[in-house]
Amino acid sequence: MDQRISFVTLAVRDLAVTRRFYVDGLGWDAAVDEVGEVIMIQVGEHLVLSLWSEDHFEAEIGAISRGTGVPPLTLAHNVASKEGVDRVLETARTIGADPVVEAVEREWGGYTGYFADPDGFRWEIAYNPGEIGRLVLP
Structure with a gap:
């Protein structure tokens, strides 16, 4: 099996x-938009x-585990500067993301903040000055 991920699928309520x-x-383009079923957005080269x-997800995969709290995963969007982090967080705030957690300097040398999409999935917006951070930038 190749070392890669092709799809990240999130079950959404509405x-x-x-x-x-x-x-x-956010202004993203849908590659597939099946009303009431699925939206697919190309977010990387592959x-x-x-x-x-949720209902289509459950029909294929099985019952969704439900509970309180934050879903136990984050999606990350890396940018090339601290200012870029602040711009994305402001955009998220403008379109109603809740919560939006302001960016802070991290002990590992980066600068990150978070916002939640309508289903509570957390997006980390990050500036990572290290080699791994440069690896994921276009």
Whole structure:
């Protein structure tokens, strides 16, 4: 098996709200947009973010574990500067992301903050001055 990820799939409660957030709010282009079922957005050269309505997700995968708290994963979007982090967090705030956690200097040398999409999935917006940070920038 090749060492790569092709799709990241998130089950979402309300696909219309999710579309307004990602497509209308963040300005991302949908490669696939099946109303009521799924939105697929190419987020890398060989990587797709699949936003799948919960009922369609459960029909194929099985029951979703539900509870309180933050989903136990983060999605990260790295940028080339601290100012870039602040700009993305401001955009998230403008389109209604809640919460938006202000960026801070991290002990490992980076600068990161977070926002939540309409389903509570946390996006880390990061400036990572190290080699691994440069690896993921276009």
